[in-house]
Amino acid sequence: MTDVISKVFVSDAILQERLNVGAVDPSRGNVVSGWKRLSTLYQNSLAACGLLVTPIMRPEIYQADVARQVLGANVGDWHLAVKPIEHLRPFHGIPNVFVCDWPFAELSGQPLGHSPFFDQVRLLRMADLVICCTDFTRDTLRTAGVERAITLPPHIPNAAGQTEQREASDTRLDQAQTCRFLSVVEANQMSRQLATLLEGFADAARCHHGLRLMICVHGADEATLAGLRRHVALTTRVETTSVFASAGTTIARLHASADFFLCTNAAAGLDLPLIDAMLAGVPVVTTMEAGTASFVPAAAVVPIATECEKGDGDGEAIGLFMPLTSHPPSIASVRDAILAAASLDPAARSRLAIIGRANAERRFGLAAFREGLRELDRIVSRETAEENIR
Amino acid sequence: MTKRGRRPLVVDIGPLRERFYTGIPSVIAEICTRLLAEDWLDLYFEMDGQWIDNDRLRSCLAARSGTGLTDHPERARPARVIRDTLRDMGAMTDAVCLFTDHRPAKKRYGREAKIVYDLSMILTPECHPASSIDMYVRDLAEQIACCDMLFCISEATARDLAWIFGVDRERLRVALLGNNVDLTATGRIRALLGGRPVEPFLLVLGSIEPRKNVALVLQWLAEQPGVLAEVRIVFAGRQAWGPSFASLIDAHGLQGALRAGRIVFSSFVDEAFRTALMVAATGLLYPSVFEGFGLPLLEAMATGTPVLSSVSSSMPEVVGACGYYFDPYSVASLHSAYSRLWSDRASGALETVVASARARAATFSYDQTYNTIIDGLFDYADPH
Secondary structure, X not given: OOOOOOEEEEEEHHHHXXXXXOOOOOOOHHHOHHHHHHHHHHHHHHXXXXXXXXXXXXXXXXXXXXXXXXXXXXXXXXXXXXXXXXXXXXXXOOOEEEXXXXXXXXXXXXXXXXXXHHOHHHHHHOOOEEEEOOHHHHHHHHHOOOOOEEEOOOOOOOOOOHHHHHHHHHHHHHHHOOEEEEEEXXXXXXXXXXXXXXXXXXXXXXXXXXXXXXXXXXXXXXXXXHHHHHHHHXXXXXXXXEEEEOOOOHHHXXXXXXXXXXXXXXXXXXOHHHHHHHHOOOOEEEEOOHXXXXXXXXXXXXXXXXXXXXXXXXXXXXXXXXXXXXXXXXXXXXXXXXXXXXOOOHHHHHHHHHHHHHHHHHHOOHHHHHHHHHHHHHHHHHHHHHXXXX | OOOOXXXXXXXXXXXXXXXXXXXXXXXXXXXXXXXXXXXXXXXXXXXXXXXXXXXXXXXXXXXXXXXXXXXXXXHOEEOHHHHHHHHHOOOOOOOEEEEOOOOOOXXXXXXXXXXXXXXXXXXXXXXXXXXXXXHHHOOHHHHHHOXXXXXXXXXXHHHHHHHHHOOOHHHEEEOOOOOOOOHHHHHHHHHHHOOOOOOOEEEEEOOEOHHHOHHHHHHHHHHOOXXXXXXXXXXXXXXXXXXXXXXXXXXXXXXXXXXXXOEEEOOOOOHHHHHHHXXXXXXXXXXXXXXOOOHHHHHHHHHOOOEEEEOOOOHHHHHOOOOEEEOOOOHHHHHHHHHHHHHHHHHOOHHHHHHHHHHHHHOOOHHHHHHHHHHHHHOOOOOO
């Protein structure tokens, strides 16, 4: 494979943010840490498969042969863009592979709000190949007419040593008769992500003694965390909730002490915190819609019932112009799922954890990525050959 | 056809309102000069909602300034009278209209076309004030949709239009800009210099704004202070928007070099001074992040000044194989290009590069630009 594909130019939201787009851009993507992490995961996965990864800031400005020479781009090299759809741009003259993690069933097929980049179908069809993070996104794209779409999530490694810690904490928690739930949210979306979760947890905590909730926030400064702590105290009115910033080893420590991972997403593609929890052996309580349903087996979760809702897609920029279907849980369904999880015996919890971890390790292992990359190589090489003939 | 048997052509000449005809106004001036020499066209010029009569336009073209176009607006007839006139003659469906600036988002004439310079506002928004982007992008898709023909000043702009807006190639014509460098003026400057040696300097020409990317040059000088011992760097261009030149100098710790005159900032320069700088410079350093064409590069090539050019967007279409390229986001790449130039200067190989650049510049002609536009406007192989 590497004799054909030698170098991958990667453009992503991290590099774009350095150009100060993030400060003025209303779309959510380039300031969300999930996109940054996704790009890092793809880059690491490609490097682990022996490919040379070269970050590129604005691929679209290099249009001439001499530009490709200056950048050291050769025949067989390709461009991977890991960004929200409206930020995708081409690297002219080499194959373009776009990563798509769209979590809704609808795709726009026309420019909206004066932006040509909101014609999602047209943009995605410009790619030589779209690699989707989940089967859900792949199927959505194919239904919308984006035929060149495959599922190829990145390899998501498991942090070493967490398995042993989990086993120790399972024993401790069983003895203490407490049940700890962990939830991970993004700082700039936490008010939406936490609204139902907090109320549902508060209801459950009133019904069941010994429930604890740990909230880990990505990308929050101290002031944001302090504000969240006040909000949580007011909302839940129970002193059983703790708020942490995600930094360093915090998430590993929280995984080790959690009995369940709690995820109340109304729409999700590849939910990285959920996968991290599964890989760490934490059983999950989650909604099972969109992307999540396509990689989490039903036998590995305590499901949260949801409702169907047309709205702005939980803050998506394009949601201002077209309704997007999401699946929010109700307060009661969150409460019921928490209570159901808390009532499980240790053996049942352990079964959920084992199934979840085995599935995540298989699906997001390096071997799976390497196999998917072979398929990508076949398609990109074929497209390039056909382009050369044309 | 109008009553006079000529083809009606309405031209929006918005860019000609500028006080000095450089850049885009200079391009439109070249086109209008040629249009006014045609006897088969019934011409109507429109600017800012006014009908500009042909003689008034001729005066401004001769003066290379739009000052006369904006004087006494109360004396001008409104532009709608053009349409009333054409309607009265029954010529609206035959009429062709060329927009050289922002255009209405709905079609008015039988055939309409627009010149698109670049899509920098969309592709590099960080290089522009948000208010300008909003104004430019607001109904751009509609403007493009209602044009029968789009003239792009480079293949790069055409490629961007096709990619971003899905415009069919049949609606796109590439009208590369021309070379209107006054070689008698450059000759006069050379005569004044009289072969006397000029201390080497690199000229960085362009307004001080993020798109022109002077920050890359300053970063390079901060990282490679030895360069300033070899050449002075002269920045010539007005302060436009974004961080000021002084603040950029401070940010890169180059106050000493500025005080010592190794870095020179001349702000806006008039055409004569600009020509003098171009002729005397060791090289033109053009670090722009994005261009629709890159006229200063062509001017330098025609003048015989070597070019160190950003490899972005349209610039390679202008420079071809006759320059020293670098990535506008890479200091290392810029230093490598500079080192190649310096090495060729020492070996004498630079003479060959300059000669081929001069020859290449001579192939760019506003007659070609004009013919491409006329052919596209009237959908003719030969409009005459």
